[in-house]
Amino acid sequence: MGVLYDYFRAPGPAEVRAHMDAHEASSPVPEVYEGVGLKMIDPAVCLAQLIGFVTGGPGGSGELLVWPAGTEADGDYPGPWVTVLGDEARDVLAGIPAERVPELAGRWSGIEEFGGFLDADFLGEVITDLAGLAARARERHESIYCWICL
Structure with a gap:
């Protein structure tokens, strides 16, 4: 079994939390928010390395947990989770x-x-999709979020 990662743009954490609470923690992609569904490409390690390749620096996504609150230290919580990428990564x-x-x-x-x-070839498509998603988020003053599910 793998981990699923759906990257999406949304206006703010309050809207994301409301969706998660109202829809049994299901992914908002593509029904609610525009996004890219991926597997194996986590924000903290894999995406951070891409960002490092782009900038020539150490990389990093600036990822923070936005939903559910209080599960950061709960090793038994099975997920899902939603994180937000830092605006610099976007x-x-x-x-x-x-x-x-x-x-x-x-x-x-x-x-x-x-x-x-x-x-x-596949990753080139992923980069193009993520770059487009991030550009549209930036234009609309939105953030990029990642829904994570085991």
């Missing part, structure tokens, strides 16, 4: 130029966490 993704996508996808496909399961 802006880095939004600024990825199309001409860098092949190079970034090639580097990203080589990270240990993907173990050769995700190739550069």
Whole structure:
């Protein structure tokens, strides 16, 4: 069994929390919010490495838990969770130029966490989708959220 990650844009944490509370914690993608459904691409490790490749720095997503409150230290909570990426991560993704996508996808496909399961062609599409989602979020002064489910 894998972990599911749905990245989506939303106006704010209050709207996200209200959706999660009203819909039994189901993913809001694509019925409520525009997003990208992914598997194996977590924000804290894998996405953070892509951000590092883009910036040439250490990377990082600036991820914070927004739902459910109080589960940060509960090792027995089975999920799902929703986190929000920092605006800096959103802006880095939004600024990825199309001409860098092949190079970034090639580097990203080589990270240990993907173990050769995700190739550069697929990851190029992921980068393009995430960059577009982030650009639309930035234009609308929204954030990028990640719904995570075991």
